[in-house]
Every structure is written in C-alpha cells, then in structure tokens.
Amino acid sequence: MNNVIIKFMKTLVKRIDRNKIDDDIILQAGAILQRGGLVAFPTETVYGLGANALDEEAAKKTYEAKGRPADNPLIVHIAELSYLDKIVADIPKKAIELAAAFWPGPLTMIFEKSSAVPYGTTGGLDTVAVRLPDDEIARALILAGGGYVSAPSANTSGRPSPTSSRHVEEDMDGRVDMILDGGSVDIGVESTIVDMTVTPPMILRPGAVTKGMLEAVIGEVQVDKTLLSECSIEAPKAPGMKYRHYAPKAPLTIVEGDIKDVVRAIKQLAFAMHRQGKTAGIIASSETVSLYTSGIVKNIGTRASQSSIAKNLYKVLREFDEESVDCIYSESFAADGIGRAVMNRLEKAAAHQIIDAAEVVKHQEYRRVVFVSTSDNCRGPVAAELLRNQELLQEYVIESRGMIVLFPEPPNPKAEAIMKSRRMTLEGQEAKAFSAEDLDEDTLVLTMEEPQKWKIITDYEYVRHVYTLGEFIESGEEVPSAHGQPLAEYGKTFELLKGMIIKLADKLNGAAGEK
Numbered sequence: 001m002n003n004v005i006i007k008f009m010k011t012l013v014k015r016i017d018r019n020k021i022d023d024d025i026i027l028q029a030g031a032i033l034q035r036g037g038l039v040a041f042p043t044e045t046v047y048g049l050g051a052n053a054l055d056e057e058a059a060k061k062t063y064e065a066k067g068r069p070a071d072n073p074l075i076v077h078i079a080e081l082s083y084l085d086k087i088v089a090d091i092p093k094k095a096i097e098l099a100a101a102f103w104p105g106p107l108t109m110i111f112e113k114s115s116a117v118p119y120g121t122t123g124g125l126d127t128v129a130v131r132l133p134d135d136e137i138a139r140a141l142i143l144a145g146g147g148y149v150s151a152p153s154a155n156t157s158g159r160p161s162p163t164s165s166r167h168v169e170e171d172m173d174g175r176v177d178m179i180l181d182g183g184s185v186d187i188g189v190e191s192t193i194v195d196m197t198v199t200p201p202m203i204l205r206p207g208a209v210t211k212g213m214l215e216a217v218i219g220e221v222q223v224d225k226t227l228l229s230e231c232s233i234e235a236p237k238a239p240g241m242k243y244r245h246y247a248p249k250a251p252l253t254i255v256e257g258d259i260k261d262v263v264r265a266i267k268q269l270a271f272a273m274h275r276q277g278k279t280a281g282i283i284a285s286s287e288t289v290s291l292y293t294s295g296i297v298k299n300i301g302t303r304a305s306q307s308s309i310a311k312n313l314y315k316v317l318r319e320f321d322e323e324s325v326d327c328i329y330s331e332s333f334a335a336d337g338i339g340r341a342v343m344n345r346l347e348k349a350a351a352h353q354i355i356d357a358a359e360v361v362k363h364q365e366y367r368r369v370v371f372v373s374t375s376d377n378c379r380g381p382v383a384a385e386l387l388r389n390q391e392l393l394q395e396y397v398i399e400s401r402g403m404i405v406l407f408p409e410p411p412n413p414k415a416e417a418i419m420k421s422r423r424m425t426l427e428g429q430e431a432k433a434f435s436a437e438d439l440d441e442d443t444l445v446l447t448m449e450e451p452q453k454w455k456i457i458t459d460y461e462y463v464r465h466v467y468t469l470g471e472f473i474e475s476g477e478e479v480p481s482a483h484g485q486p487l488a489e490y491g492k493t494f495e496l497l498k499g500m501i502i503k504l505a506d507k508l509n510g511a512a513g514e515k
C-alpha cells in the first residue's frame with residue numbers, strides 16, 4: 001500500500017442539512033468534481049469519496065487518496081435511472097426489475113460497460129458497477145457533478161468505512177478538496193453488490209438488500225461461494241473483497257457459539273490479557289454489555305435489531321483505534337437479514353480469525369468458588385480474599401457463606417485487624433447464609449471443617465463439588481475457628497489459610513493448564 005501520500009490540500013468541510021439542502025454548497029462541490037477534484041459525501045450506506053467517474057485522472061486521484069490498490073474497481077453513482085444507458089452496454093430485463101424495486105437504495109448492480117467508462121474507473125475490467133443512492137445530498141451532488149460520480153467508501157484502504165463526517169476527516173483531511181458533512185448515515189454497511197452479467201445473477205457482497213429480497217423480485221440468485229467459505233482458495237469475484245478490510249488497528253477475533261459460552265469465553269480471554277498486563281477490547285451487545293468485568297467494553301447495539309448493529313459496526317471498530325487496546329474480541333451475531341452483511345464485514349475485519357467459544361470454556365470445571373465457615377465472618381471471608389489475591393489462570397466468582405447466619409453481620413474485628421496488618425481488608429464483607437443456590441454445576445464449595453461438609457451433604461439434595469478445603473488440596477488439614485481466642489490465634493488461622501490457598505490456586509491453575 002502506498003503510505004507516502006503527502007498532505008497537500010486544504011480540505012473544506014461544509015455542513016449540509018438533508019432537509020434544506022444549500023444549493024450554493026452543492027454547486028461549489030459539483031464544480032470541484034467537474035474539474036477533476038475529490039468531494040467526500042454522505043450516502044445512506046456509508047460516506048463516499050466522490051470523483052468524476054468518466055475522468056481517468058480523477059480515478060487515479062481517488063486511488064491515491066485512499067491508498068487503494070488500483071485493481072479494485074470503483075462503483076459509479078447515478079442520480080436518475082435514465083443516466084444508466086450511457087455507461088452500460090446492455091441492460092438485462094432483471095436489472096430493470098431490480099432497479100424498480102430497490103433504487104434509489106443500497107443495491108449495486110454490475111453490467112457490461114460502455115466505452116464511456118474509462119478502465120481507470122473499473123480497475124481494468126470490462127464491467128462497471130452502478131448504484132443509485134437513496135440520499136438527497138448524494139443525488140444533488142451527483143447531478144451537479146455531471147451525473148456520474150465514482151464513490152468508494154471515503155476511508156483509507158483497509159480501515160473501517162466511515163459512517164460520519166468525523167471518520168472521513170480522520171482519514172481524508174488534506175487528501176480531498178471538500179467534505180460534505182450530512183451527519184450520521186442511516187444503514188452503516190456498504191451496498192449489496194449483484195453481478196447482472198451472469199445467469200442467475202450473483203451476489204458478490206452482502207448488504208442491506210438480502211438474497212431473499214432479491215429473489216422475491218427476480219427469482220433465483222446465486223451467492224459468490226468465496227463469501228460462504230472462509231477457507232476458499234478462489235479469489236472473490238468482487239476484487240475488493242479479497243483484501244483485509246474494514247479492519248481496526250488491533251487484531252480482532254470473533255468468538256462464536258452459544259451466547260452464554262461466548263460471554264464466558266470472552267471474559268476468560270480478556271482476563272488472560274489482563275493478567276499479562278494487556279488490555280482487551282470487547283464488542284458486546286446491549287444484552288451482554290454489563291456481564292464483562294475486565295477489558296474495554298463497547299456496546300454495538302441490540303440483538304433484537306440487526307440494523308442497530310449494522311449502524312454501529314464501523315463506529316465501534318474505529319473507536320477501538322483511539323483506545324490503546326492490544327486485541328479485540330467480538331461476540332458473533334445472527335447472520336440473517338442485514339446480519340449477513342454485518343458478519344461478512346466483521347469476518348473480513350478479523351481476517352477470518354474466528355474461535356469456538358465452547359472450545360475455550362470446556363476446560364474450565366468451576367466458575368465459582370464458595371468458602372463455607374460457621375458464621376461467615378472470619379475464616380471464609382479471609383480465604384476468599386486470599387484467593388482473590390492469587391494469580392489465577394481463569395476467572396472465578398469468589399465468595400464466602402456461613403452455615404449459621406441470621407444477620408448480615410460485619411467481619412470479626414480481630415480477623416480484620418490481622419488482614420490490615422497484612423495490607424489486606426475484609427471491608428464491605430457481610431455475612432451471608434449458605435443456600436441451595438450455592439450447589440450448582442459450576443460452583444466449587446470448600447468448607448473449613450468436616451462437620452460443615454456433612455451438614456451440607458445431609459441437608460441438601462443434588463450435592464455436587466462439596467469438599468473440605470484440606471480434602472480438595474489433598475493436605476487433609478482442618479481450619480479450626482479462632483472464635484473467642486486471643487489475636488495471635490487469628491494470626492495462626494491466617495497463616496494456615498494462606499498456605500492452603502496457595503495450594504488451592506496451584507490446583508485450580510493446574511486444571512486450567514492441562515488444556
């Protein structure tokens with residue numbers, strides 16, 4: 001890629017109101033296009049980098065400004081259907097039907113080109129891609145610019161496409177003559193591309209107009225098979241689809257599977273980064289965003305609305321470039337409707353780095369450790385705090401419970417004194433009673449002494465994973481209560497627990513390390 005573009009232009013940024021378009025600004029922008037300059041403008045999909053599509057030199061400038069490989073053809077934007085004739089050699093009947101159904105709108109069609117279209121615009125191909133956008137500003141500009149405006153997404157090649165004029169400025173300031181700022185775009189992912197030169201017509205890039213929508217109008221539509229299988233060795237039919245694209249700076253990994261597993265796996269992966277002193281970015285949804293405890297978490301939208309996710313996708317990817325994250329983990333989203341386009345872009349952004357959540361979480365036997373003592377005001381809370389201070393390879397919820405707890409009592413003052421002398425604290429701890437809820441599949445229950453264990457085993461049904469701490473770490477020691485005894489006894493209990501918890505951490509880490 002050509003990274004040595006020198007900033008040389010003064011870029012004008014003009015705010016423009018879609019509901020009250022300022023003709024003077026449009027004329028000024030149109031004049032720039034007519035004399036071969038570059039104008040970035042909003043469309044309903046993403047911001048476009050506009051140039052006169054019939055001017056070979058303007059196409060060259062476009063590639064330069066984007067740092068885009070010149071074999072990646074541009075889409076020609078028109079403002080009225082009648083303009084199609086001049087640039088295409090043949091208009092199939094099905095194309096007319098699709099135009100009637102989806103233009104203006106997020107659909108690009110590929111035709112045999114006419115001689116009016118220079119090879120500079122089509123990346124050397126004999127075909128031309130054409131779209132009629134559903135955006136008043138875009139259409140006014142296209143007409144003012146001469147009727148044929150090539151407009152790739154207005155981002156530096158490889159970066160996420162721009163969905164606001166701020167994104168365009170980030171990438172294009174100094175490289176284009178003018179940016180029309182029309183606010184945020186509506187859809188957020190690029191148009192669906194359909195090749196009309198083959199039978200049946202073929203989807204080369206998924207977008208807001210889905211296969212089902214196309215087939216409802218023209219019958220059978222095929223899908224470029226390189227879009228379906230990530231390890232396909234064939235080159236995609238749309239040349240632009242072969243590049244790593246839409247990509248944030250930090251490496252992105254998609255975690256797929258059952259949503260519960262996905263959240264667990266991402267928590268675990270983010271936690272692993274945290275332990276190495278690194279920061280993970282997390283792409284979450286409204287439904288899951290509050291479940292993450294480490295990393296920089298961003299909400300991409302609600303799973304109830306695929307279009308909300310499409311709209312936020314590139315914004316979120318760009319935001320991670322401003323945070324210093326070392327890697328990004330993304331949840332995966334349903335690939336139906338516009339979700340197919342979202343997953344297609346996300347997979348490209350991730351360079352097909354996709355992992356199975358079930359594989360990540362299957363080795364973790366326990367997710368929660370509960371220490372059980374008599375009244376949950378000394379031994380249990382101390383054990384829990386000691387474990388929280390260990391280097392653990394996986395994330396656990398660590399808690400304590402008591403067998404006899406009538407009130408949410410604060411910790412024993414002598415226990416707290418011992419903790420303070422070791423630069424720790426039990427502050428905020430309140431005694432809680434053990435209950436059947438502590439006996440789920442994922443929880444490891446560790447009691448201080450045998451009688452607590454047996455009481456649980458006899459009092460509850462469905463008892464799983466209940467051990468004394470000494471039994472679990474195979475030392476056999478009991479942890480006696482220091483209740484009512486001098487401070488020194490509390491100190492001894494602390495030391496005993498400390499040694500045992502170190503062994504417990506080793507054991508938990510050992511199980512995690514056996515992967």
Ligand code: AMP
Nearest residue numbers: 073074127128129152153238239240241
């Ligand atoms: P962008 O302008 O950034 O949305 O990218 C345009 C996309 O359209 C790229 O993926 C191109 O490869 C594709 N495209 C443009 N013209 C053609 C064509 N004649 N044949 C196949 N794909 C095309």
Ligand code: MG
Nearest residue numbers: 152153161190
């Ligand atoms: Mg693009």
